[in-house]
Amino acid sequence: MPSTEVLGWLRTRFMPHIWCPGCGHGVIMHALIRALVELNKDKTQTVIASGIGCSSRMAGYINACTLHSTHGRSLAFATGVKLHKPELTVVDVMGDGDCSAIGGNHFIHACRRNIDITAVIMNNNIYGMTGGQASPTTPAGAWASTTPYGAIDPSFDLCKLAEGAGASYVARTTIANPKQAETFIMNGIRKKGFSVIEVVTHCHTQFGRKNDRRLPIDNYRYFKEVSVPLTKSKTMTPEELAGKVVCGEFVDKDVPEYTEQYAKVIESARKKG
Amino acid sequence: MFSDERDRPEQRPAGPTARDVAFWQGNTALAHGALLAGCNFFGGYPITPSTEIAEVMAEELPKIGGKFIQMEDEIGGIAAVIGASIAGAKALTATSGPGFSLKQENLGLAYIAEIPIVVVDVMRGGPSTGVPTKTAQQDVMQARWGTHGDHGTICYAPSSVQECYDLAIKAFDMAERFRQPVLILSDEVVGHMREKVTKKDPNKLKIVNRVRPSVPPDKFTPYEADPVTKVPAMAAFGDGYSWHVTGLTTNDWGFPTNNPSEIEKKMLRLVNKIDKGRKEIVEYEMEYMDGANVIVVAYGSVGRSALRAVRDARTRGIPAGFFRPVTLWPFPGEELARMALGAKIILVPELNCGQMVLEVERVIRGRSEVRGMSLVNGELFKPSAIRRMIEEVA
Numbered sequence: 001m002p003s004t005e006v007l008g009w010l011r012t013r014f015m016p017h018i019w020c021p022g023c024g025h026g027v028i029m030h031a032l033i034r035a036l037v038e039l040n041k042d043k044t045q046t047v048i049a050s051g052i053g054c055s056s057r058m059a060g061y062i063n064a065c066t067l068h069s070t071h072g073r074s075l076a077f078a079t080g081v082k083l084h085k086p087e088l089t090v091v092d093v094m095g096d097g098d099c100s101a102i103g104g105n106h107f108i109h110a111c112r113r114n115i116d117i118t119a120v121i122m123n124n125n126i127y128g129m130t131g132g133q134a135s136p137t138t139p140a141g142a143w144a145s146t147t148p149y150g151a152i153d154p155s156f157d158l159c160k161l162a163e164g165a166g167a168s169y170v171a172r173t174t175i176a177n178p179k180q181a182e183t184f185i186m187n188g189i190r191k192k193g194f195s196v197i198e199v200v201t202h203c204h205t206q207f208g209r210k211n212d213r214r215l216p217i218d219n220y221r222y223f224k225e226v227s228v229p230l231t232k233s234k235t236m237t238p239e240e241l242a243g244k245v246v247c248g249e250f251v252d253k254d255v256p257e258y259t260e261q262y263a264k265v266i267e268s269a270r271k272k273g
Numbered sequence: 274m275f276s277d278e279r280d281r282p283e284q285r286p287a288g289p290t291a292r293d294v295a296f297w298q299g300n301t302a303l304a305h306g307a308l309l310a311g312c313n314f315f316g317g318y319p320i321t322p323s324t325e326i327a328e329v330m331a332e333e334l335p336k337i338g339g340k341f342i343q344m345e346d347e348i349g350g351i352a353a354v355i356g357a358s359i360a361g362a363k364a365l366t367a368t369s370g371p372g373f374s375l376k377q378e379n380l381g382l383a384y385i386a387e388i389p390i391v392v393v394d395v396m397r398g399g400p401s402t403g404v405p406t407k408t409a410q411q412d413v414m415q416a417r418w419g420t421h422g423d424h425g426t427i428c429y430a431p432s433s434v435q436e437c438y439d440l441a442i443k444a445f446d447m448a449e450r451f452r453q454p455v456l457i458l459s460d461e462v463v464g465h466m467r468e469k470v471t472k473k474d475p476n477k478l479k480i481v482n483r484v485r486p487s488v489p490p491d492k493f494t495p496y497e498a499d500p501v502t503k504v505p506a507m508a509a510f511g512d513g514y515s516w517h518v519t520g521l522t523t524n525d526w527g528f529p530t531n532n533p534s535e536i537e538k539k540m541l542r543l544v545n546k547i548d549k550g551r552k553e554i555v556e557y558e559m560e561y562m563d564g565a566n567v568i569v570v571a572y573g574s575v576g577r578s579a580l581r582a583v584r585d586a587r588t589r590g591i592p593a594g595f596f597r598p599v600t601l602w603p604f605p606g607e608e609l610a611r612m613a614l615g616a617k618i619i620l621v622p623e624l625n626c627g628q629m630v631l632e633v634e635r636v637i638r639g640r641s642e643v644r645g646m647s648l649v650n651g652e653l654f655k656p657s658a659i660r661r662m663i664e665e666v667a
């Protein structure tokens with residue numbers, strides 16, 4: 001049962017939610033709210049942005065300043081919010097398709113700018129909302145409604161993508177470890193810079209149905225089986241790591257943050273002008 | 274052409290001083306007009322022939338503590354601008370042809386979620402990349418109907434550098450007043466030519482700012498419209514109100530709805546608030562309309578050629594008249610129809626294959642002959658070409 005503090009962050013007026021019973025997105029929402037409670041955040045100073053997808057509906061259910069934008073574009077909207085009011089805490093919740101297909105360009109540029117936004121990616125390896133089409137994280141060989149003969153394209157490693165593009169905090173876990181999700185989200189929000197937390201989750205309705213993980217519980221078992229802590233993964237061979245989900249904090253560095261850099265621009269423009 | 278007193282250039286007994294006037298490019302004037310209107314955020318992506326607007330904003334905004342960001346594309350540009358406006362900024366984006374196409378989806382979000390922003394499209398020719406460095410007026414219908422779904426549109430077309438400056442101010446005022454995007458459809462000629470601009474005195478200028486909620490946060494219903502204006506008060510993120518913005522059709526609480534009467538209420542209000550406020554929005558200019566038998570309807574840069582043509586025709590004794598919609602949308606159709614009563618023919622020269630002529634036909638309803646004139650070679654109409662046509666049809 002969620003605590004009263006957690007319940008205070010829910011817009012029960014928006015309920016019932018649209019998620020299938022057992023969908024992993026709820027677990028992630030709970031972890032996010034626990035992190036916000038733990039960090040003592042103020043609902044009127046916290047922005048939750050999102051794009052379009054089952055995952056993105058989360059914004060509506062959280063009692064904060066919420067911005068449910070267009071498919072893939074939420075980070076660009078969030079960038080405008082944050083740059084105008086850097087004092088706000090900005091979290092962007094998105095699906096794997098939202099983040100890395102249609103929103104891929106905004107994603108890498110938000111990483112590059114290192115703007116102080118925390119991106120929580122709910123990676124269920126599929127387009128849930130539109131009925132189970134392949135996404136850029138659908139594993140090669142997996143079945144989706146648009147890959148009736150099996151997916152042939154290789155998938156993205158979202159954490160490597162974020163690291164390569166310059167994010168200052170990058171971590172991954174699964175919904176089978178909600179406490180770790182909460183900790184990573186908290187660390188991400190604390191970080192002054194762009195943070196990416198990939199939470200591997202499931203869409204039993206669309207992905208599980210076609211790929212032998214029909215029930216939510218099948219997915220939890222599966223995630224427990226394939227999760228490997230980052231430290232242990234370092235001792236494993238690439239063959240041993242195939243099909244595994246490496247969990248941990250991959251990047252945690254202090255680099256100049258965008259809105260702080262812009263404050264310096266203002267300073268020098270004022271001196272000059 | 275000026276809708277009210279405050280829009281009139283200052284009348285000073287001693288005449289303008291150097292500090293009151295500038296010699297600017299249309300794009301530069303537009304940027305300075307926006308700044309005077311209170312613009313404190315710009316997000317965009319470079320594209321000819323609009324880029325100078327971004328460049329001026331990049332230089333000027335930080336001086337006043339405002340923010341400029343060059344985004345990764347035009348989609349991001351308008352998204353950042355909408356986000357900033359939701360956080361309380363007065364925000365501008367500027368683009369041209371291909372970029373205007375890219376902005377259409379998010380423009381729709383600003384319409385439905387009722388977010389005030391100003392979007393400039395400095396028109397260039399052709400579908401796709403077309404002719405980036407030449408002028409055109411081919412985006413007139415896209416401005417009206419470019420994003421999917423119904424909505425009211427507010428769109429201005431400047432025909433001089435002074436008007437780029439004045440209409441930038443008006444555009445911000447209308448965006449704030451009606452809580453929706455306002456478009457400025459400039460064109461390559463107006464954007465790049467240089468003319469004298471009489472600056473407005475910031476101390477005497479009254480600018481419009483969005484109505485803020487007057488109720489405490491727990492009583493705030495984000496989309497409950499004012500019964501008179503049909504426009505809801507708008508909180509800003511960070512102001513102490515927590516509320517939901519979405520592109521889904523919502524009820525007054527801002528919750529997504531599938532309820533037919535709530536859907537209809539929202540849709541009709543989006544359109545009606547503009548219909549109701551038409552008088553505040555619409556501007557037009559007329560010359561030589563007394564007893565005019567041939568009326569030339571022209572907007573933007575073409576308005577300049579047309580006015581000259583009409584004047585020349587008058588000196589030759591032809592009863593020609595000139596009507597220039599400054600507001601393209603809502604189209605000043607009632608006004609035109611009233612003034613054109615009894616005219617034999619209406620000519621509509623435009624730099625496209627016939628877009629606004631359709632609107633003119635619609636409002637004239639066959640009472641006069643309406644004839645379009647198209648020019649799509651990247652050049653501006655020569656006044657003599659329009660004058661010759663006036664002579665031919667008179």
Ligand SMILES: Cc1ncc(C[n+]2csc(CCOP(=O)(O)OP(=O)(O)O)c2C)c(N)n1
Nearest residue numbers: 052053054055071095096097098127128129
């Ligand atoms: C521009 C645009 N293209 C397509 C869609 C349709 N669409 C809605 S959600 C979605 C995919 C969502 O997948 P993901 O982001 O992975 O989130 P999930 O639903 O799996 O949580 C798509 C393609 C849309 N809303 N907008």
Ligand code: SF4
Nearest residue numbers: 019020023054128203
């Ligand atoms: S379709 Fe999939 S992602 Fe969407 S709510 Fe159902 S289980 Fe979750």
